[in-house]
Amino acid sequence: xxxLKVGIVGCGLVTKNRHIPSxxxxxxxxxxxxxxxxxxxxxxxxxxxxxxxxxYTDISEMVxxxxxxxxxICVPPQIHAPIAIEAMENGCNVLTExxxxxxxxxxxxxxxxxxxxxxxxxxxxxxxxxPPFLKAKELVANGAIGNFIGMRCFHSDLRDExxxxxxxxxxxxxxxxxxxxxxxxxxxxxxxxxKVKNVGIYAKNFLEHxxxxxxxxxxxxxGEKAISSIAISYAxxxxxxxxxxxxxxxxxxxxxxxxxxxxxxxKGSVNPTALAxxxxxxASQIIKGVATNTFKVMTGKVELGxxxxxxxxxxxxxxxxxxxxTAEEGRETVRVMEMVVNEYQEKYRASFKxxx
Numbered sequence: 001x002x003x004l005k006v007g008i009v010g011c012g013l014v015t016k017n018r019h020i021p022s023x024x025x026x027x028x029x030x031x032x033x034x035x036x037x038x039x040x041x042x043x044x045x046x047x048x049x050x051x052x053x054x055x056y057t058d059i060s061e062m063v064x065x066x067x068x069x070x071x072x073i074c075v076p077p078q079i080h081a082p083i084a085i086e087a088m089e090n091g092c093n094v095l096t097e098x099x100x101x102x103x104x105x106x107x108x109x110x111x112x113x114x115x116x117x118x119x120x121x122x123x124x125x126x127x128x129x130x131p132p133f134l135k136a137k138e139l140v141a142n143g144a145i146g147n148f149i150g151m152r153c154f155h156s157d158l159r160d161e162x163x164x165x166x167x168x169x170x171x172x173x174x175x176x177x178x179x180x181x182x183x184x185x186x187x188x189x190x191x192x193x194x195k196v197k198n199v200g201i202y203a204k205n206f207l208e209h210x211x212x213x214x215x216x217x218x219x220x221x222x223g224e225k226a227i228s229s230i231a232i233s234y235a236x237x238x239x240x241x242x243x244x245x246x247x248x249x250x251x252x253x254x255x256x257x258x259x260x261x262x263x264x265x266x267k268g269s270v271n272p273t274a275l276a277x278x279x280x281x282x283a284s285q286i287i288k289g290v291a292t293n294t295f296k297v298m299t300g301k302v303e304l305g306x307x308x309x310x311x312x313x314x315x316x317x318x319x320x321x322x323x324x325x326t327a328e329e330g331r332e333t334v335r336v337m338e339m340v341v342n343e344y345q346e347k348y349r350a351s352f353k354x355x356x
Contacts, residue, residue, distance in 0.1 A: 003031045004317060007062050009083055010074035011037040011046040014097060018126075018306040019072055020050050025307065029314055036062045059083055063090045070095060070317060076169045077179075081106035084121065088113040093120045093317050095310070099183040099337060100330030102174060107331035114327060122313040122323035123330035125187040126305030127241065129312075132254045132261040133305075136245055137191065144263065145247025150226040151192055152244040153185035156233035159207070163234045166211045175341035177234055178217055182340060185230040186221070187333045188243060193223025195332075199339045203348055206235035213351050219340060259302075260289040 006023055008015055015035070023032045034054040037043040047055035056062040063071065063086065071087035073080055073096035081101045084094045094114070100123045101107050114121045127133060140148050162168050163177060173179030190196070199221055203214035215234040220227060241256040251264040262285050264278075296302045312324035 003029055004069040004314060005031050005033045005066060006070045006072060007034040007036060007066055007068045008032070008072040008074060009036045009059055009062075011035055011039070011042045012074060015074045016046065016049075018304070019074055019310065020046075020052075022307045022310040023072075024050070026311060026314055029318060033068065034062050034066050059086060063087055063092065068092050070314070073097060077102050077173070078169075081110055084110050085113045088117045088119050088121075091117060091119060093122075093313075095122045095124065095313050096330075097124045098126075098187070098330075099123075099179075099334050100327065101334055102179070104331060104335050104338060107327070107334050111327045111331065120313075120317060120323050121327040121330070122309070122316070123325045123327070123333070124306065124309055125183075125325045125329070125333070126309055127184055127188055127256060128191060128325070129305040129308035130256050130259065131303065132256060132259055133188070133191075133243070134308075135261055136243070136252050136254055139252060139263070140192065140245060140247070144250070145245065145252055146249030148192060148226060148245065148247055150228065150246045151189060152229045152231075152242075152246075153188055154231045154233075154240065154242040155181055155185055156236045156238050156240050157181060158239050159234060159237045163207065163209065163212050163215055166209070171211050175337070175344055177212055177215065178232065178344060179337070179341060181232050182217075182219070182230075182337055183333050184241070185219070185228070185232070186336050186340070187329070189221050189223070189228035189230070190329070190332060190336070192226065192245065193221060193228050194225040196221050196223050196336045196339065198222040199336070199343050201340060201344050201347060203344065205351075213348070217344075221336065258289075259293050260286060262286065262289075 008019060023030050032052050034056060035043055035046050035052050036056040036059055038057055040057045043055040043057060071092045071094050073083050077099050080096050084096055087094050110121060162170050170177055170180040175182060202218040204216040205214045207215045217232040219230040243254040245252040249266050253262040253264060262282055309324050316323050
C-alpha cells in the first residue's frame, strides 16, 4: 500500500501540538512532506523541528511541486474555502480545522469542488472523537439512559490565549469570540438533537475590553429531537469542556478535559442508603477512570480527538470510504453558527455600535 503525501497549511500551535504529532504516529501510511506558512521563518522552523523535508510560504507552489494526496488546513476560517478549493482543484483531499468556513455559501462551493474533482473533505470536529464522547454516543444509542431528552454543554477558555490579545484573529470573525469557540458545542449538540430549527442567545461583558463586546454567552439550540443548552465562558479564566446528556432513566456526565465519563443512574429515592449508593457509584467510576487514564498516559496509549479523526481520515483516503466528518456535517455546523451569530448581532446591535 502506498504512503499518502501530506502538506500542512499553517504552522501555529494546533499544527505543532496536534496535527503534526498525529501524522508522525502514522508513519506507516503517511509521509509528512511539507509545511506552509506566510511567515517564512515559522515555516522553516517548524519543518526543522519536526524533520519535514520542505517548507513553503505559498500554497500554490506547495501544491504544484509536492504532488500531495492530502492538504491539511490549519489557518483562520476566513480563508478555509479558497485554500481548500485550490487544493481540491489540484486533486488533493482536504482536512480542515473547524469551522469548515464562515458561510454556508462557501461550504457549498467547497462541496461542489470536492464532487467535481472526486476528492474528499473532512472537518476537524475533534471533540466528537475523544474516547468519552465516543462511548457516550454508544451508551445513548443502546438506551443506557432511557430515552434521550436533552443536553447541556459548557466550554471555557483561558483569557491569555485569545480574549486578552487585542490583535488576535478571532476578534475579526463575524461572531468574534463566539465564532471561534461556538462550533465545538454546536457540532457536539448536532450529534444528538437533530436538525436545529431555532436558536436563542444571551451575552454579558465582565472583562470590559473594547475589542470584545462580550465574554460570557448562553445559547439555546432547539433541535428536532431535543434542546441543547450551551454555556461559553471567557471570563472564568480556565480551560474546561463538560457535556451532560439527559435521559429518562439517567444522565451521562462527560469531562472532556479529564477524559472521564460518569453514568448517573436514577436514584429512585432520596433516603440515606440510596444517596450513599449513588455517591459510591460516582466515586468508583471516577477512580476507575483516573486509573485507566493514568495507565494510558504511562504507556503512551492516550488518543486525543485529533489523533482519532486524522487516523480515520487517512484510512478513508486509502480505502476510499466515507470521511469521519463529512462536508455535509461541516456545512450543518456552519449553518447553525450563522443562525446563532445573526441572532447575536441583531439582539446586541447597540452594544456592537458602542464598541466601534
